Amino acid sequence: MDWSWLVVQDVMPKMLAGLVITIQATFGGAILAYALGLLLAILKMSKNKPLAFSVYWSSEFVRRTPLLVQLYFLFYVLPDFGIFLEPMTAGIIGLGLHFSTYTSEVFRAGIENVPKGQWEAAKSLNYTPYKTMRYVILPQAIPPMIPPLANYLITMFKETPLLSAITVVELFNSASIYSNSNYKYLEPMTLVGVFFLLVSIPAAIIANRLEQKYKPEKVR
C-alpha cells in the first residue's frame, strides 16, 4: 500500500473541523469535570455523614464503570425517559461527569493537605464556612492541584474518540467516516495519531513544567 498525498489533501479539511470539535469537547468536559469535581469533593468532606457517604459511593460507581457505557446511557437510554440530548451535549456531560470523579479526589486531597490550623485561624477571625473555603483554603490548596488537573485534561483529550460512539464527529470520527466510505485507512488513521501527538506532546511538556514549578512544598 502506498501513501497518497491526494488522500491527505482530501481528508484534511474534514479532520481539521473534527479537531475543533475534539478540542471543544475536551475543554467543555474539563470545565464540567473541574467544577463538579470541586463540588463533589466538598460534599464528600461534609459533616453530614449520609450525604458524604452517598456522594462517595455514587462517584465510585461512576468511576468504576466504563465511560463508553455512560455515553451510551446518556445518548441512547435517556431518550426512553423522555430526555433527548444533542450528541455533543451528551458527550460533554459524559466526559465531565466521568472525570469529575477523578478530579474530586485531587480536590479532596488538596483541601485536606491544608493544615488544620488554617481552618481554626479562619474560625477565630469569624470567617463563615464559605469565606474560609474561598479566601483561606482554596488559595492554598489549588496551586499543588494544578499539575494533576492538567494531566487529567490531557487524558480527557485522548478519550474523546469515544464520543464517536454517540455520533459526535470529532477528530477520529471525521477520519473514520472518510475511511469507511473511501476504503482508505492508512492516511486518515495515521493523521489521527499525528494530530493527537501534536497536541498531547506539547501539553505533556507544559504539564511537566507545572509539576516542577509546584512540586517543592513551599516553606511555611
Add this chain to the structure above:
Amino acid sequence: MNKIIEFQDVSKSFGSLQVLENLNMHVNSGEKLALIGPSGSGKTTILRILMTLEKIDGGVVKVDGDYLWHQKIGDKLEPASEKHLHKMRKNICMVFQQFNLFPHLTVLNNIVQPQILIKGVDKVDASNKAEELLALVGLEGKESHYPHQLSGGQQQRVAIARALAMDPKIMLFDEVTSALDPELVEEVLSVLRQLAENTNTTMLTVTHEMNFARDFADRVLFFEHGRIIESGPPDIMFTNPKESRTRDFLKNFIGGI
C-alpha cells in the same frame, strides 16, 4: 464587677479521657487571666471552647451575658446554631501556638483581609489600621513580606496584630511562645505585657512562662486534671500558694522565678 465569661458545671471529654470536670469559673471584664498547670490539665481546652473550636459535653458557658454553646428558644436551652456561634465569635479572637498566619497573603493582607471580609471595613481604613498595629508590635516595614520570610517571633507578632484588628472584647493566647526558639520568646512576651497594661480587653493566656504570667496577669489559675486547684493574684500564687500541688508544680520553675 461585670462577669464577661462564666463557666457553669462545664464538662468535656475526648473519648474516654475527661479533660474538664464540672468546671466553674468566671472572668471579669477587662481582667487579665493566666492559666497554668501541667500539660493535659485542660487549660487549652478552655480557650478552645471559648473560641468555639471544641463543643462542651455538659454545663453552660456564658460570654457577655449570652449563652455561647446554647441559645434560648422559648424557655428551653437548645444547642447553638451556626448563626448564633457566628454572632458570639464577634467578641472573641484567639492567637495560636503555631501562629496560623495565612501563608498565601502578605503580612499586610493577613491583617487587612479579615477586616474587609468580616467587619466590612473599607480597604483604606483597614490598611491604615494594619499599619498602626504593625507599628505597635514593632514590625513596620514588613508589610509586603510573606509569613515564611519572617522569624517565628515576628510571625507571632503579626498574628497578634491580626487578632487586635478585629477589636475583640476577649483575646485568647494559647501557649503563644511554645513553638518559638528561646531567643525569640521575649519579643513576643513584651508585646503582650504592653497590651495587658494598655488595653481594657479581657485576656486569657495559657502559658508555661511563669515570669511572664506574673507580670501579665491580674489573676492566676492553677489547673490539674481538668479542675482548678487554686487561684489568686500572682503575688500570692507565685510566692505563697496554699495548695501543696501548686507548690510542687511551681518548684519545677523555681529557677525561672
